[in-house]
Amino acid sequence: MNKKGRIIEIRGFKGLFIAIFAGCCIITGFTVFPGYIAMNAWNFIAKYITDMPSMQLLHGVMLWIIMFLLWYAFSGKQFGLHIGYDPSDERLQELVEQIQREKEENEDN
Numbered sequence: 506m507n508k509k510g511r512i513i514e515i516r517g518f519k520g521l522f523i524a525i526f527a528g529c530c531i532i533t534g535f536t537v538f539p540g541y542i543a544m545n546a547w548n549f550i551a552k553y554i555t556d557m558p559s560m561q562l563l564h565g566v567m568l569w570i571i572m573f574l575l576w577y578a579f580s581g582k583q584f585g586l587h588i589g590y591d592p593s594d595e596r597l598q599e600l601v602e603q604i605q606r607e608k609e610e611n612e613d614n
Contacts, residue, residue, distance in 0.1 A: 540566030 515524050544565025551557040560568070 536566055536569065537562070540569040543568045543572070 513524075515521055541562060542565075544560045544562055547560045547565065547568065551559050
């Protein structure tokens with residue numbers, strides 16, 4: 506049996522809170538941290554240019570989002586976020602058959 510794919514099962518409030526926490530961490534990692542880097546880079550450059558305003562974290566996140574959207578709009582490459590693996594039709598059929606066998610076994614017991 507192929508052990509690469511896993512089904513995540515969320516049980517109870519503890520599992521729900523952990524899933525929400527993990528989602529928040531992922532969002533923070535992909536938005537707030539790069540925004541913090543963009544803010545610091547902007548503020549570093551602003552010291553050397555006359556009358557250039559400094560940024561706060563919210564402005565850095567917005568700058569990061571604008572840079573990402575510009576990159577996405579003008580790059581010829583497709584952007585894709587892939588988590589896990591892409592099962593073949595054979596593997597998918599095998600999983601369906603396994604689920605049906607387990608369902609029949611549970612009905613017999």
